[in-house]
Amino acid sequence: xxxxxxxxxxxxxxxxxxxxxxxxxxxAPAGETPPADKEVAKAAVSxxxxxxxxxxxxxxxxxxxxxAEVLEAxxxxxxxxxxxxxxxxxxxxGEPTLTAVDRSVDKFCQMFLGAGGYLAxxxxxxxxxxxxxxxxxxxxxxxxxxxxxxxxxxxxxxxxPADTAALDLTKVLAVVTELGGPTSHTAIIAGxxxxxxxxxxxxxxxxxxxxxxxxxxxxxxxxxxxSEELRAEYAERARVLASLDDLTGPGATSDxxxxxxxxxxxxxxxxxxAAGKANEGVGLFRTEVLFLEATSAPTEAEQAAAYGAVLxxxxxxxxxxxxxxxxxxxxxxxxxxxxxxxxxxxxRGYRLGRILPDLLDTQLAAxxxxxxxxxxxxxxxxxxxxxxxxxxxFAAKARSxxxxxxxxxxEVPAAALxxxxxxxxxxxxxxxxxxxxxxxxxADRLQGALSDLLSPWQPAVLELVARVAAAxxxxxxxxxxxxxxxxxxxMGLVLAGMGITSxxxxxxxxxxxxxxxxxxxxxxxxxxxxxxxxxxxADQARQAVLDxxxxxxxxxxxx
Amino acid sequence: xxxxxxxxxxxxxxxxxxASLFTQAVDATGLDITIAKDGEEPVDAASILMVMALGAGxxxxxxxxxxxxxxxxxxxxxxxxxxxxxxxx
Numbered sequence: 001x002x003x004x005x006x007x008x009x010x011x012x013x014x015x016x017x018x019x020x021x022x023x024x025x026x027x028a029p030a031g032e033t034p035p036a037d038k039e040v041a042k043a044a045v046s047x048x049x050x051x052x053x054x055x056x057x058x059x060x061x062x063x064x065x066x067x068a069e070v071l072e073a074x075x076x077x078x079x080x081x082x083x084x085x086x087x088x089x090x091x092x093x094g095e096p097t098l099t100a101v102d103r104s105v106d107k108f109c110q111m112f113l114g115a116g117g118y119l120a121x122x123x124x125x126x127x128x129x130x131x132x133x134x135x136x137x138x139x140x141x142x143x144x145x146x147x148x149x150x151x152x153x154x155x156x157x158x159x160x161p162a163d164t165a166a167l168d169l170t171k172v173l174a175v176v177t178e179l180g181g182p183t184s185h186t187a188i189i190a191g192x193x194x195x196x197x198x199x200x201x202x203x204x205x206x207x208x209x210x211x212x213x214x215x216x217x218x219x220x221x222x223x224x225x226x227s228e229e230l231r232a233e234y235a236e237r238a239r240v241l242a243s244l245d246d247l248t249g250p251g252a253t254s255d256x257x258x259x260x261x262x263x264x265x266x267x268x269x270x271x272x273x274a275a276g277k278a279n280e281g282v283g284l285f286r287t288e289v290l291f292l293e294a295t296s297a298p299t300e301a302e303q304a305a306a307y308g309a310v311l312x313x314x315x316x317x318x319x320x321x322x323x324x325x326x327x328x329x330x331x332x333x334x335x336x337x338x339x340x341x342x343x344x345x346x347x348r349g350y351r352l353g354r355i356l357p358d359l360l361d362t363q364l365a366a367x368x369x370x371x372x373x374x375x376x377x378x379x380x381x382x383x384x385x386x387x388x389x390x391x392x393x394f395a396a397k398a399r400s401x402x403x404x405x406x407x408x409x410x411e412v413p414a415a416a417l418x419x420x421x422x423x424x425x426x427x428x429x430x431x432x433x434x435x436x437x438x439x440x441x442x443a444d445r446l447q448g449a450l451s452d453l454l455s456p457w458q459p460a461v462l463e464l465v466a467r468v469a470a471a472x473x474x475x476x477x478x479x480x481x482x483x484x485x486x487x488x489x490x491m492g493l494v495l496a497g498m499g500i501t502s503x504x505x506x507x508x509x510x511x512x513x514x515x516x517x518x519x520x521x522x523x524x525x526x527x528x529x530x531x532x533x534x535x536x537x538a539d540q541a542r543q544a545v546l547d548x549x550x551x552x553x554x555x556x557x558x559x
Numbered sequence: 560x561x562x563x564x565x566x567x568x569x570x571x572x573x574x575x576x577x578a579s580l581f582t583q584a585v586d587a588t589g590l591d592i593t594i595a596k597d598g599e600e601p602v603d604a605a606s607i608l609m610v611m612a613l614g615a616g617x618x619x620x621x622x623x624x625x626x627x628x629x630x631x632x633x634x635x636x637x638x639x640x641x642x643x644x645x646x647x648x
Contacts, residue, residue: 069576073607076579082606111612118574119611126608292570295644331617333568333644339618 007176007201009220010187012241012512012557014234015196016214016226017173019207020152022163025131025143028098034091041097042088048136049087052129053079055142059165070125070161070185077122078129083108098134105130121184128160148172153215155207159186169193174215176222178204198222218558233555240556244511248278251503251514253496257522260502261510262318264482271310274507278514281317283430283504284482285310287363288326296334297359303366304373311376318379320430320480320504322409323363325349325383344438344445349384349409350394364401371402381407381430386414388421395426409482411435416464419471426477430504431468433483437461456485457538462494466533469498480504489516489557490545496522497529512557519550561630563623565638573615573641582607584640590627592634597622604637 035041053075060071077083083104090100109126112119132142145154145163148171156163158179164186175190180199190197196217207213207224214226214234223230251261262283263274271282290298290306311319326332327340327348335356340346353360360382367378382394385408398406408425410416411432423429433456438445440461443453465481472479480502485491487505492513495503503513520528531544546559553559569577585592585605593601594610597620602609604623615621621641623634 073575073579076582076607080606080608082603082609108608108612111608115612115614119614122611331570 003224005201005203005207005222005224007198007204007220007222008182009217010182010191010197010199011194011217013174013194013196014214014216014218014237014558015153015173016212016231016234017151017153019155019209019211019213020146020148021205021207021209022145022154022156022159023143024157024205025127026134026138026140028096028102028134032096032099034094034096038091038094042091044137045087045091045097045101045133046084048133049078049084051136052132052142055132056162059162063165067161067165071165074125074129074160074162077125078133098137101130101133101137105133121181124158124160124180124184124186125162127158127179128162132162153213155204157205161185161189164189169195174198174217176201176204176207176213176215178202216558237556237558240515240552244515245278247511247514247518249514250280251517253517253520253522253525255521255523257496257525259492259496259500259517260318260480261514262320262480262482262502262504263507263510264504265310265507268306268309270507272313275313275317277507277510279317279507279510280502281314282310282319283480283486283502285319285321287322287324288330291324291326291332291359292330294332294334297332297362300362300366300369303363304369307367307370307378308374311370311374311378315376319376320379320381320407320482321367323350323380323382324352324359326352350382350390351384360397364398364403367403368401377404379405379407379428381409381426381428383409383432384412384435385409385422386412388418388425391415391422391425410468411439411483413440413464416468419468420475423471423475423477423479428478428480429468429472430480430482430502431465431500433461433465433481433485436464436483440464452538455538456483456488456491457532457541459533459535459538459541462532462541465495465500466498466529469495469500472501473499478502487513489513489553490542490549490559492517493520493525493528493549494532494545495529497525497527516549516553516557519553524548560624560626561634563634563638565621565623565641567615567617567619567621568642568644570617570644572617572619573613573621574611578607578610581637581640582610584637588633588637590625590630590633592623592625592627592630592637595622595624 056075060068063071086104087100105126109123112123135142145167151171151173153174154172155176158177172195174196177199187197196215198220214223214230251259260280262281263279264284265271265274265282266286267289380398380403385391391408395406405427407428409432410429437454441453443450469479478501481495481500482504486503487509489512492503528545528548532541535541535544567573582605592604594604595601596613
């Protein structure tokens with residue numbers, strides 16, 4: 001009989017296959033008695049921790065890159081003096097050995113969970129260490145992922161990098177964990193490899209080895225003993241998803257209304273990688289990386305080389321370069337900036353010119369030089385513009401360096417409200433929807449507790465976006481979107497309908513958006529764009545789109 | 560007792576790679592050294608778990624202390640370490 005478990009999905013894929021369970025970590029037995037000889041027990045504890053450390057370190061040496069660093073960090077946790085001291089102290093005080101290990105690790109887990117965020121994710125590593133140390137003390141083999149003879153769905157309580165390191169990813173159809181989070185290292189690796197992953201699945205460990213399951217990362221579900229119909233549906237979804245990458249043409253609605261599909265890039269290497277994919281160029285080249293890691297201001301020549309490399313990589317495709325977006329929230333090591341209590345509202349982006357005027361001049365000179373050296377015209381825009389006056393000032397300066405196509409970001413509500421006057425000063429604008437949301441809703445982007453207010457579907461934010469898009473249509477000038485919402489294919493339909501001319505997103509999101517756009521006419525997009533402005537809440541806005549979306553798109557993307 | 564204060568320069572704060580580099584450096588001194596956030600209990604600076612659990616962010620002021628002999632030079636070198644952006648290196 002088929003049953004369904006639910007969790008949090010990572011990715012879009014859906015797949016069917018047999019379960020391969022990672023054995024549960026050993027646990028300290030209930031009613032354990034204290035050791036007869038405390039000194040012997042303490043020696044065994046120290047020995048167990050050092051065996052586990054040595055094992056982790058062997059894996060670190062065999063691994064590469066980030067994984068090697070993560071494994072080395074796990075090894076350091078396993079040999080942590082404070083942790084081992086705490087266990088030994090408990091044994092000395094008369095606690096049973098395995099229980100002592102359990103409680104000490106748990107103490108650190110609670111500390112990390114209490115701190116939240118990055119530290120909470122490291123609890124997975126601590127628990128993996130606990131399982132290994134307990135196994136050592138109980139004379140059991142350390143918990144390992146099974147050897148996969150056939151492609152399988154890995155099911156585990158939780159998976160630390162130490163556990164996945166030994167896994168043959170080519171045989172992993174999907175990953176299902178009972179604990180863990182969507183931003184855990186394992187979920188991220190699965191996402192990068194395109195492996196469907198569902199985490200926080202209550203009851204995952206009740207799944208039996210070899211049972212057939214259907215895993216849907218988009219819906220966050222795990223169905224046992226799936227029916228033939230469900231298998232066929234998943235197979236069809238997998239086929240269409242795989243075929244998305246075969247579509248490579250310019251973005252357009254089904255009736256040919258063009259919407260440029262562009263990539264957001266942060267570094268020269270990202271740009272080279274993105275240039276190899278099917279997109280129409282770069283809608284946002286964040287230049288801050290060049291500056292944030294520098295101990296002194298990068299010179300005109302250094303910058304020109306980096307900009308030239310990106311322009312060359314994209315050849316005759318459009319590249320929009322954003323001038324330095326730094327400030328108290330993204331501090332520059334080489335510039336002494338005053339502490340700000342409210343950095344999001346402080347001297348950042350274009351405003352940095354008030355205290356460090358040379359930075360922008362050097363950057364524009366470098367862009368002009370890259371243009372001269374490559375013969376390719378960059379589009380150049382400034383972040384955090386609030387008034388038409390600032391836009392005019394920036395445009396005049398950029399043009400004085402010979403930049404032909406000058407624009408500004410619209411991320412401050414004041415700029416959105418006066419978009420027509422801003423567009424009179426520049427050649428194009430680009431909406432930064434993340435900041436526009438934060439400033440419109442007066443909700444800090446980094447405040448997880450306010451994420452509902454920060455939804456890109458908030459009708460107030462959409463209304464500002466529509467206003468800017470309309471200003472662009474009447475001025476006959478391009479209005480792009482380069483915030484996170486541009487990468488949501490449903491939002492892409494809304495934006496296209498409003499008259500947005502380009503969407504810039506993570507390079508990996510382009511194919512899906514191209515497909516979704518191609519399944520709707522421009523008139524359908526316009527109806528959708530009107531529908532989202534007619535409702536009251538963010539959820540209703542998204543639902544209004546879902547209600548009007550092409551059925552095949554809903555099925556393929558499991559929306 | 561020797562003490563020093565230092566502002567965390569690492570842009571990601573004192574966890575992950577910066578925490579491991581720091582605790583390794585503390586361990587290498589062979590001295591008992593503590594690290595504390597303003598107004599909080601000092602913790603063993605050689606313990607990566609304790610140091611990570613401090614959750615010290617970029618720009619936070621930390622106090623290093625030790626009662627061992629020769630601690631002054633050791634603390635100076637640790638201050639220099641924390642004053643660099645360890646994550647970018």
